[in-house]
Amino acid sequence: MSAEIIDGKAFAAGLRSRVGALAGAFEKATGRKAGLAVVLVGEDPASQVYVRSKGKATLEAGMESFEHRLPDDTSEADLVALVRSLNADPAVDGILVQLPLPKHIDENAVIAAIDPDKDVDGFHPVNAGRLATGLHGFVPCTPLGCIMLLKDRLGDLSGLDAVVIGRSNIVGKPMAQLLLKESCTVTIAHSRTRDLADVVRRADIVVAAVGRPQMIRGDWLKPGATVIDVGINRIMDTETAKGRLVGDVDFDSAAKVAGAITPVPGGVGPMTIAVLLRNTLVAAHRLAGVPLAKDAI
C-alpha cells in the first residue's frame, strides 16, 4: 500500500471546532445562537442515525438544534407547511429536510419551498443556479467538503484533470461545478459512459459518487491520482459474515496505485456534517446582517 490516507474525520473535527469558536462569537454579537432545523419524515433507520449525529454535532458546535420527526404518512402539503413555518422562524438559520422522502412526496416541491437563504444543503434550484453562474450562495455540503480535502492535499487544483463519476444534483453536478471553478478540466462520467476505466485512467483527481460498492478498482487509476470516495454502501463481509461499510472505490487495490485516498468510513462522511455546520453559521451571519470575514472558514 502506497497511498496516503486522507483523514477526513480529523479534518472535519478541526473544521467543527473552528465553526464552534465562530458560533460563540456570533452568540456574543447577536445575543442568540445560530440555529439548524432538521426535518425527518418516516422511520428509515439509516436516516435516523444521520439525523441524530447531525443534532449532536450542532449542539457540540454551540448552535441550536431543532428536530422535527414526522410520520411516514405525512402529506406533502403538511411538510411544505412545516418548511414555510421554519422559513418564517427567526430562530432558524438553516433548514435541512432529510432525503430521501417517502415516495408519495415530491422532493423537488419540498426543496423549492425552502427559503434559498436558509437552504444550508444547497439543494434549492436558486442555489444550484448561483453555483453554476458564480454567484454567492449555499454549496451542497458533500461536494464542498471534498473540495476542502482536495485543496488541503494538493493546494492549487488549476489545470488538473478531474473525473467525477456520478451525475446527481446532490453530489455529481455540484462537484463538477466546484472543480471547474478551481480551473480543473472536468469530465462527468455516469452509468452510460463507455470505457469508464479509460476515462478514469486520465484523471489526476477521481471523485466517485455512483452508489455501487467497490466499483472503481486500482488498475483503473493513474498512478499517484488523488481519489475521493463519496460512496457509503453497507455490504456483507463474506469472511466475517458481518455487515460493513465500503465506498464506491475498491480501497485495497486503489490504495496500491493512488497517491492519496479517502477511506470509508472516516473520509468524506464526517466532512458532510462539518460543512453543514459551517453553512449554518454562514446563513446565520447573513440573516443577522453581521459580516463574517471572507476566509473565516
Ligand SMILES: Nc1nc(=O)c2c([nH]1)NC[C@@H]1CN(c3ccc(C(=O)N[C@@H](CCC(=O)O)C(=O)O)cc3)C=[N+]21
Ligand atoms: N437533505 C439531506 N442532506 C444530507 O446531507 C444528507 C441527506 N439529506 N440524506 C442522507 C445523506 C447521507 N449523509 C451523510 C452524512 C454523514 C455521514 C457520516 O458521517 N458518515 C460517517 C459514519 C458512517 C457510519 O458509520 O454510518 C463516515 O463516513 O465516516 C454519512 C452520510 C448526509 N446526507
